[in-house]
Amino acid sequence: MEDRAKKVQILVVEDEDNIAIALDYLLTREGYEQTRLATGAGAVEMIRDNKPDLVLLDVMLPEVSGYDICQTVRADPDCADVRILMMTARGSAMERRKGLAMGADGFISKPFELKELREEVRKILAGESPRPEDRTDA
Incomplete structure (x- = not known):
């Protein structure tokens, strides 16, 4: 049933409006509930307060980088269940390794296909x- 998908909470931390609009379209169509932040400021607090199921996190954000947000969230045991897709x-291999080393669950390069x-x-x-704790390549 679609009920389960509708309960999934996704936080989108993305400063580019065009990408945020595309993400909103995709996530809404998939039945997810989502909230958006356009800057890195306040992201950690929002994650701690709301504990979304997934955070779609841009690496390059105004005020606080996605890497810093990811690292801070991963250091908080109360947020252990929050998944992060950077x-x-x-999208170089080095950027991917850095994101995964910071604790991201996945890494995707922009522009990406919606599929x-x-x-x-x-x-x-x-x-x-x-x-992150299950990885042997970190």
Whole structure:
């Protein structure tokens, strides 16, 4: 049933309006509930207060970087169940390794195909991506 999907809470931390609009379209169509922040400021507090199921986190944000947000959230045991999918326009292998080392559950390069993002979101929510503590390559 779609009830389960409707209960999934996703926080989108993305400063580019065009990308945020595309994400809103995709996530709404998939039946997820989502909230958006356009800057890194306040993201950690919002994650701690609301404990979303997934955070779609841009790497390059005004005020606080996505890497810093990810690292801070991962250091908080109360947020251990929050999944993080990092997004960046600088999709090099080094950026990917850095994001995963900071504790991200997944990493996707912009621009991305909506199908690719949808599959990555489903995989992370289903627990099919290795948790940071389960990784042997970090």
